[in-house]
Amino acid sequence: MGKGSLLQRLGLARKPPLMIAQFREQVIEEVLRRQPGADLERLGDSDLKGPSGGETALGRAYAYYRETPRERELVIGQVADLVLHEPGKATPDELMVLVRPHSFLAGSEGETDRGLARSLPAGLIAVVAVDKPERYEFPMASELRDDLGLSDAEIWARAEANLLTRVNMTPPKARTGVLMGIKTDIGLASSLLTVDAFWEHPHLASLGDLVVAPVERDELVVVPADQPELVHALRNLVARRDNSNFLCDRLLLRRNGAWEDFE
Numbered sequence: 598m599g600k601g602s603l604l605q606r607l608g609l610a611r612k613p614p615l616m617i618a619q620f621r622e623q624v625i626e627e628v629l630r631r632q633p634g635a636d637l638e639r640l641g642d643s644d645l646k647g648p649s650g651g652e653t654a655l656g657r658a659y660a661y662y663r664e665t666p667r668e669r670e671l672v673i674g675q676v677a678d679l680v681l682h683e684p685g686k687a688t689p690d691e692l693m694v695l696v697r698p699h700s701f702l703a704g705s706e707g708e709t710d711r712g713l714a715r716s717l718p719a720g721l722i723a724v725v726a727v728d729k730p731e732r733y734e735f736p737m738a739s740e741l742r743d744d745l746g747l748s749d750a751e752i753w754a755r756a757e758a759n760l761l762t763r764v765n766m767t768p769p770k771a772r773t774g775v776l777m778g779i780k781t782d783i784g785l786a787s788s789l790l791t792v793d794a795f796w797e798h799p800h801l802a803s804l805g806d807l808v809v810a811p812v813e814r815d816e817l818v819v820v821p822a823d824q825p826e827l828v829h830a831l832r833n834l835v836a837r838r839d840n841s842n843f844l845c846d847r848l849l850l851r852r853n854g855a856w857e858d859f860e
Contacts (some may be wrong), residue, residue, distance in 0.1 A: 614662075614666055615669070620659050621701070624645065624677055628681060632681060645680055658676045665797075668843060671698075671843060678732055678734070688746060692759055693728045693756055693759055693760060694725060694753075694759075694788050694790055695814075696811065696842070699720050699722050702714050702724060703737050711738065713749060718849055718856050720807070720810065721844075723788075724751065761789075763785060764795075766795055768801050776830060780816050780821060786815045786816055787811050787817065790817070796851055796854075798835075807851040807852075808820050808832065809848065809851060810835050811840070811844050811845045813842040813844050
């Protein structure tokens with residue numbers, strides 16, 4: 598019996614990646630799960646027309662899925678959001694800073710008008726989103742400026758201020774030899790990566806340089822960088838984590854008040 602067949606029998610073999618047509622069908626399944634009877638039209642080999650008549654190109658999302666197949670559910674959910682998107686004006690109170698993979702940036706590579714975002718290490722971005730009752734939306738920067746009558750800097754300031762009203766700015770206290778988990782229970786723990794004051798709090802600043810795993814949208818796991826056994830345990834935790842809220846499988850280093858990739 599070959600090694601491959603044994604792994605298959607044990608359920609340990611990796612499944613082959615979806616072809617783009619299969620990827621589109623899974624997007625359609627998710628859209629119909631959310632909105633049964635939605636009027637959808639397949640366009641060409643990979644694109645999709647949604648209920649509002651807007652066309653969604655799946656090529657960029659599919660490419661990101663191929664690079665990070667463990668984030669398949671997240672990417673398909675993101676595309677379903679785009680397909681079901683119905684344009685509506687944003688309000689200042691709805692602005693929120695989220696941390697997401699770079700694939701969440703609205704628009705296409707090379708375009709001057711894209712989402713309002715700032716780069717973070719590990720392939721992540723901090724992006725201004727609109728917090729609608731049913732989902733977050735990720736509009737173009739021009740849409741936000743037109744809807745709100747604000748400059749980019751004013752939009753960022755309002756989104757950051759809204760974030761601070763919704764999160765606890767006091768980190769937990771570290772316990773010797775234990776991984777520190779940070780959650781908000783409202784899906785915003787990863788957004789704390791953008792709040793310098795949170796990382797300057799004595800509970801964290803006293804630990805020196807930090808290694809941080811943004812494993813889920815609402816979970817950060819933190820260890821001191823000078824404790825190799827905890828760093829190893831953190832790597833193991835990230836390698837095992839795999840669910841629909843998974844955010845990133847890379848580690849960040851907090852050093853000198855800034856974020857770096859940790860290798």
